Amino acid sequence: MGGAGKPATEEDAALRWAYRTMQTIRCFEERLHADFAAGKVPSSVHLYAGQEASATGICAHLGEQDYFHITHRAHGPAIARGADLKAIAQEIWLRAGGLCSGKGGSPHLHDARLKLVGANGGVGSGAALACGSALATRHRGDGGVVVCLLGDGAINQGVVAESFNLAAVWSLPVVFAFENNGYAEATGTAYAIAGNDIAARGAAVGMPIARVDGADYFAVHATAGEAIARARAGGGPSLVEMQVPRFFGHYEGDAQKYRAAGEVAELRRSRDCLVAFRERVLGAGLLTAAELAGIDAKIAAEVDEAFSTAAAAAPPAAAALLSDVYAGRI
Ligand SMILES: Cc1ncc(C[n+]2csc(CCOP(=O)(O)OP(=O)(O)O)c2C)c(N)n1
Numbered sequence: 001m002g003g004a005g006k007p008a009t010e011e012d013a014a015l016r017w018a019y020r021t022m023q024t025i026r027c028f029e030e031r032l033h034a035d036f037a038a039g040k041v042p043s044s045v046h047l048y049a050g051q052e053a054s055a056t057g058i059c060a061h062l063g064e065q066d067y068f069h070i071t072h073r074a075h076g077p078a079i080a081r082g083a084d085l086k087a088i089a090q091e092i093w094l095r096a097g098g099l100c101s102g103k104g105g106s107p108h109l110h111d112a113r114l115k116l117v118g119a120n121g122g123v124g125s126g127a128a129l130a131c132g133s134a135l136a137t138r139h140r141g142d143g144g145v146v147v148c149l150l151g152d153g154a155i156n157q158g159v160v161a162e163s164f165n166l167a168a169v170w171s172l173p174v175v176f177a178f179e180n181n182g183y184a185e186a187t188g189t190a191y192a193i194a195g196n197d198i199a200a201r202g203a204a205v206g207m208p209i210a211r212v213d214g215a216d217y218f219a220v221h222a223t224a225g226e227a228i229a230r231a232r233a234g235g236g237p238s239l240v241e242m243q244v245p246r247f248f249g250h251y252e253g254d255a256q257k258y259r260a261a262g263e264v265a266e267l268r269r270s271r272d273c274l275v276a277f278r279e280r281v282l283g284a285g286l287l288t289a290a291e292l293a294g295i296d297a298k299i300a301a302e303v304d305e306a307f308s309t310a311a312a313a314a315p316p317a318a319a320a321l322l323s324d325v326y327a328g329r330i
């Protein structure tokens with residue numbers, strides 16, 4: 001704990017970063033939910049609330065040489081990777097100042113400078129792109145690793161099976177990190193995934209696998225850390241499956257008739273990563289309630305400013321329509 005005359009340690013800083021990151025994501029998504037319901041948001045959005053511990057526990061281990069491939073449920077992972085909050089908000093509002101100049105929108109957040117590789121239209125395709133990033137970083141010899149987020153829905157895609165095989169055959173420095181939130185759109189995992197075991201598919205190609213409670217920041221941090229360290233040390237690919245709750249619909253506007261009555265309320269009561277984190281750090285005396293409250297207040301102001309800036313910002317100019325269509329050197 002950094003307060004009360006005690007010097008802040010590296011561990012204090014890491015805990016504060018983790019809390020700040022998860023709370024920023026939650027605050028951003030709750031506000032986005034409210035603004036969407038009020039008709040203020042001009043694009044479709046998939047909210048990440050409930051899943052914060054997963055991207056945060058992973059990004060705690062990533063340096064600037066590492067790649068983070070994300071999915072259409074993009075806001076939280078982009079925040080965890082350190083993308084600019086105002087640029088994220090402006091991208092969702094399709095503004096010129098957005099992360100992709102307002103041309104990608106919510107599901108395609110991408111920031112090449114951060115090696116944050118955004119989703120494309122095909123669920124699961126990120127797995128193949130991640131193999132490409134892993135091959136590139138290994139050829140450069142810069143010690144980089146790649147973490148590829150994937151949803152449970154991606155496990156049945158052919159490209160994912162092919163990517164597992166390629167990553168294993170070439171011993172690529174990649175971690176396939178599945179966020180199993182129980183649903184692919186409205187389809188439940190138990191119904192759609194034969195065997196109902198995502199991690200076992202990785203074991204089939206000889207990858208080390210791990211299953212972890214994705215609502216527990218500390219568990220994700222430890223498990224992802226092990227897989228990332230293995231990849232960095234030349235130990236090849238791994239698969240990590242994180243069980244995470246999804247607090248909102250597949251997309252905003254989803255009536256969620258496929259969910260049991262009270263399901264979300266129960267998840268919020270029993271599987272909230274922020275509640276668990278607060279209990280743990282306060283119980284162990286690692287951070288104080290006053291510190292957390294101070295962080296919360298600062299984040300609320302930052303999110304408010306990002307949203308007001310986005311709402312007032314200009315869209316891309318018509319003359320910019322054909323720029324960024326073909327990449328030069330990337
Ligand atoms: C190849 C392909 N099939 C179907 C879709 C339509 N689609 C978009 S998101 C989605 C669900 C993905 O579920 P999951 O991978 O579990 O991620 P989640 O939305 O739960 O984060 C589907 C089926 C698509 N974009 N690409």
Ligand SMILES: [Mg+2]
Nearest residue numbers: 151152183184
């Ligand atoms: Mg899912």
